[in-house]
Amino acid sequence: MHLVLFIVFAGLCLAGAINLLLQSHPINSALSLVVVMSSLAVLYLLLGAEFLAAAQVIVYAGAIMVLFTFVVMLLNAGREERTLGSRSAKAIGFPAVVAVLSVIATVILKAQGFTPVALSDNITSTADLSKVLFHELLLPFEVTSVLILIAILGAVALARPAHDERRGRTEAGK
Amino acid sequence: MTILQFFLWSLLKIIVVTVVLLMGVAYTVLLERKLVGRIQNRWGPSRVGPFGLLQPLADGAKSFLKEDIIPTAVYRPLYLLAPILSLGCALVSIAVVPFGSPNVQTDGGFRFFEISDVNIGLLVILGITSIGVYGIALSGWSSNNKYSLLGSLRSSAQLISYELALGLSLVGVVLRAGSLNLRSIVEIQSRHGILSWNLFGGFQFVAFFIYLMAAYAETNRAPFDLPEAESELTAGYHTEYSSMKFAMFFMAEYANMITVGCVATLLFLGGWTSPFGDLIPMPQVWILQAFVPIFWFVFKVFSFLFLYVWVRGTLPRFRYDQLMNFGWRYLLPLAILNIVGTSLWLAYK
Numbered sequence: 368m369h370l371v372l373f374i375v376f377a378g379l380c381l382a383g384a385i386n387l388l389l390q391s392h393p394i395n396s397a398l399s400l401v402v403v404m405s406s407l408a409v410l411y412l413l414l415g416a417e418f419l420a421a422a423q424v425i426v427y428a429g430a431i432m433v434l435f436t437f438v439v440m441l442l443n444a445g446r447e448e449r450t451l452g453s454r455s456a457k458a459i460g461f462p463a464v465v466a467v468l469s470v471i472a473t474v475i476l477k478a479q480g481f482t483p484v485a486l487s488d489n490i491t492s493t494a495d496l497s498k499v500l501f502h503e504l505l506l507p508f509e510v511t512s513v514l515i516l517i518a519i520l521g522a523v524a525l526a527r528p529a530h531d532e533r534r535g536r537t538e539a540g541k
Numbered sequence: 542m543t544i545l546q547f548f549l550w551s552l553l554k555i556i557v558v559t560v561v562l563l564m565g566v567a568y569t570v571l572l573e574r575k576l577v578g579r580i581q582n583r584w585g586p587s588r589v590g591p592f593g594l595l596q597p598l599a600d601g602a603k604s605f606l607k608e609d610i611i612p613t614a615v616y617r618p619l620y621l622l623a624p625i626l627s628l629g630c631a632l633v634s635i636a637v638v639p640f641g642s643p644n645v646q647t648d649g650g651f652r653f654f655e656i657s658d659v660n661i662g663l664l665v666i667l668g669i670t671s672i673g674v675y676g677i678a679l680s681g682w683s684s685n686n687k688y689s690l691l692g693s694l695r696s697s698a699q700l701i702s703y704e705l706a707l708g709l710s711l712v713g714v715v716l717r718a719g720s721l722n723l724r725s726i727v728e729i730q731s732r733h734g735i736l737s738w739n740l741f742g743g744f745q746f747v748a749f750f751i752y753l754m755a756a757y758a759e760t761n762r763a764p765f766d767l768p769e770a771e772s773e774l775t776a777g778y779h780t781e782y783s784s785m786k787f788a789m790f791f792m793a794e795y796a797n798m799i800t801v802g803c804v805a806t807l808l809f810l811g812g813w814t815s816p817f818g819d820l821i822p823m824p825q826v827w828i829l830q831a832f833v834p835i836f837w838f839v840f841k842v843f844s845f846l847f848l849y850v851w852v853r854g855t856l857p858r859f860r861y862d863q864l865m866n867f868g869w870r871y872l873l874p875l876a877i878l879n880i881v882g883t884s885l886w887l888a889y890k
């Protein structure tokens with residue numbers, strides 16, 4: 368049963384990813400990304416990470432991708448033009464991808480060995496997850512949240528109207 | 542229990558729940574038309590059947606028989622996908638709602654009154670609701686109509702903004718229960734009837750108020766029904782939809798209302814438990830033991846729907862900037878304060 372679900376959703380995930388690259392319309396690509404993220408959530412669930420699966424759907428598929436589609440709609444981005452791609456990108460790009468992937472794979476295999484991860488009914492409960500997150504990994508967690516806060520502040524600072532523009536507006540208001 | 546039995550039972554439950562939910566949707570529409578009629582000093586539908594009770598059937602038949610027009614300039618795949626996505630998400634989220642006593646079960650521990658018991662039931666509902674946004678967003682964009690597009694842009698922005706307040710308002714309840722499982726959240730409220738409901742005994746009335754506001758905005762209901770504000774946008778995101786496709790959006794809206802009512806009932810109003818607690822002893826007849834909890838659950842959801850219609854009949858629509866200000870400047874900080882307050886109270890209790 369687990370294996371069947373894994374194969375179905377892993378296939379869906381890959382199909383979504385390939386479709387994302389092939390589609391020429393930005394909205395279709397964005398929706399393929401939603402499919403990829405949702406099927407990833409199912410894969411997390413199969414590995415017993417239920418909170419992570421829910422967070423994946425709520426945060427990535429539900430909020431971030433809605434913003435993506437929102438922006439695509441707002442800009443009314445049209446169909447992308449097909450080009451054959453530059454020759455240098457092909458010459459360097461594909462070997463680079465292979466190199467990066469193999470480095471990542473080697474590191475993971477070095478760290479974990481060849482023991483396959485079992486699909487099972489074991490579930491890491493939200494309470495267990497939060498114990499790890501807020502006891503052992505408290506410092507990284509807090510640092511990450513500060514990092515995100517800085518990103519928010521940066522976004523606000525960039526989006527704020529410039530100083531003289533604002534003054535001009537209040538004068539016009541008077 | 543064998544896997545075949547499990548599948549058959551689950552299928553049966555799914556069919557029954559879906560049929561009941563769709564009937565509920567149909568009669569919520571009638572309830573709304575009748576109540577709004579009374580609020581506006583008129584009768585509401587009264588011709589089809591006694592007291593207009595057959596009106597939903599007539600409306601359904603009408604939607605089926607109307608001509609289905611697909612405008613030429615629409616982007617077809619997404620135009621057709623959007624209503625399905627909308628209604629699908631609205632119907633699926635009921636799957637994790639427990640609506641009756643968990644003690645009614647077969648020998649194999651198979652419960653009758655919930656389709657599935659998930660550890661993270663609350664998050665599942667939030668997740669499915671957040672996917673439902675795509676139905677509205679895509680319908681507006683693919684219709685190739687400026688009113689639709691404006692409606693769906695408004696709606697996406699509104700849903701994302703109020704989803705934060707909605708999610709945060711529920712954290713207080715989750716903290717009190719120490720679980721995301723809807724059944725355990727209800728069970729912690731079941732001790733002393735109405736006094737131990739999260740709304741009163743749990744001091745979560747601030748959270749309930751925030752949830753109420755945010756839920757109205759999430760379901761695009763008055764006073765936050767800007768995505769389909771008739772006077773500005775003709776009909777908003779479903780302007781270009783006709784016949785059954787329009788009906789699907791319509792049903793999705795009312796199904797979402799019912800889901801929101803179920804969540805409010807489970808989280809704040811004690812779910813299927815009696816408001817009188819143990820004051821009135823449960824009779825020893827099994828059929829009453831099975832159906833009295835369901836009665837309370839339905840009654841609470843019904844009260845919530847009544848409140849929905851009442852608010853719609855009473856309040857005028859917000860302006861768009863007021864809506865955004867209200868969500869970000871008042872509801873969100875209030876929700877965060879509620880979390881901090883509840884945590885402190887739980888820590889030093």
